[in-house]
Amino acid sequence: MTKVTCDMAVSVDGFTAGPNQSADTPFGDGPVERLTQWMFEQPEANAAEIDAIVAAGAFIMGRNMFGPDRGDWDESWTGWWGDEPPYHAPVFVLAHRPREPLEMQGGTTFTFVTDGIESALAQARQAAGSADVAIAGGAFTVNQYLAAGAIDELRLHVAPVVLGVGERLFEGVGPLSLERVGVNATDLVTHLTYRIVR
Amino acid sequence: MTKVTCDMAVSVDGFTAGPNQSADTPFGDGPVERLTQWMFEQPEANAAEIDAIVAAGAFIMGRNMFGPDRGDWDESWTGWWGDEPPYHAPVFVLAHRPREPLEMQGGTTFTFVTDGIESALAQARQAAGSADVAIAGGAFTVNQYLAAGAIDELRLHVAPVVLGVGERLFEGVGPLSLERVGVNATDLVTHLTYRIVR
Numbered sequence: 001m002t003k004v005t006c007d008m009a010v011s012v013d014g015f016t017a018g019p020n021q022s023a024d025t026p027f028g029d030g031p032v033e034r035l036t037q038w039m040f041e042q043p044e045a046n047a048a049e050i051d052a053i054v055a056a057g058a059f060i061m062g063r064n065m066f067g068p069d070r071g072d073w074d075e076s077w078t079g080w081w082g083d084e085p086p087y088h089a090p091v092f093v094l095a096h097r098p099r100e101p102l103e104m105q106g107g108t109t110f111t112f113v114t115d116g117i118e119s120a121l122a123q124a125r126q127a128a129g130s131a132d133v134a135i136a137g138g139a140f141t142v143n144q145y146l147a148a149g150a151i152d153e154l155r156l157h158v159a160p161v162v163l164g165v166g167e168r169l170f171e172g173v174g175p176l177s178l179e180r181v182g183v184n185a186t187d188l189v190t191h192l193t194y195r196i197v198r
Numbered sequence: 199m200t201k202v203t204c205d206m207a208v209s210v211d212g213f214t215a216g217p218n219q220s221a222d223t224p225f226g227d228g229p230v231e232r233l234t235q236w237m238f239e240q241p242e243a244n245a246a247e248i249d250a251i252v253a254a255g256a257f258i259m260g261r262n263m264f265g266p267d268r269g270d271w272d273e274s275w276t277g278w279w280g281d282e283p284p285y286h287a288p289v290f291v292l293a294h295r296p297r298e299p300l301e302m303q304g305g306t307t308f309t310f311v312t313d314g315i316e317s318a319l320a321q322a323r324q325a326a327g328s329a330d331v332a333i334a335g336g337a338f339t340v341n342q343y344l345a346a347g348a349i350d351e352l353r354l355h356v357a358p359v360v361l362g363v364g365e366r367l368f369e370g371v372g373p374l375s376l377e378r379v380g381v382n383a384t385d386l387v388t389h390l391t392y393r394i395v396r
Contacts, residue, residue, distance in 0.1 A: 012376060013368035014212045031373050160392060164372020170211035174362020175229050178210060183383040190381055190390060194358060
């Protein structure tokens, strides 16, 4: 049966990005490069976790993850990932303005959903078939799905940094009971996988 | 050389206690029993980490960890731990009112320090000799020492629960660069040990 998963790179104090995110600084200010350093500097040591991030049959992301400026991109903006995004599957973008679907190379299609998180999840489930649906981020979107009780498996990639300020995972969420189903660590990250108990 | 260590049991979202802490509910409201369940239900599986918590040569704690009511205990209050507290070493309590030292059974002595965190640390270092000094909590006190750059090793005991509200570790702290020096997991807790890089 389809599982709803969520991968998030977080600081030890639970931030997924610093403050003042923009087109030039999509992760905001501060030592935010630490959050994803494990992906870029040690891809082989973390290969299983990196592969799992894009293994779902459909994805959902917030408009701030698709583009900068709180969704006020023009029609020429096609996401951060170039012509061939790493998803290779349908991606549903929570937008506040309608837009025609964008078909990219390699199987990624961005569909813009303006009628809320439940609608996006229903569409993603249908698109995924028997595969998993992944909530791809950012934190604001993940927190909405967590608060709605819609996520089954949370995979935290904890980077060895305290940011102190920024965008916080779990804001407005809880209490939630979790069950740890896996832990794996390399130099630059600790991977914690939790099942959310209902 | 003396290291300054700190052990903290935290929720996945970084809380060390829920809201509304009192004498009857020292950890506050919410599913806070999850924070320390690993100690009480699986002491053997977590024996090394439990032993390490009280292995230091001297301890420092905030007044809210020594007693309830924000330090307004009377002279008959001798801490939460009965006649023989588990520290078996000098404990320096950050107090706002002077009080004579309290000698307990088993080697624990509570000394009340009213002139600040630096004074308490200097006294604890002297008392510990070549052994480690442990900042015992609570979060408010730990955050003060973290912000002052005084902690060398942070041992987080992450419980599988999201509390959503409460007393937050790392409040007002950061950015800090960490280096992971250990990870160990049992069913009810993930032990993460970090060195704080300066």
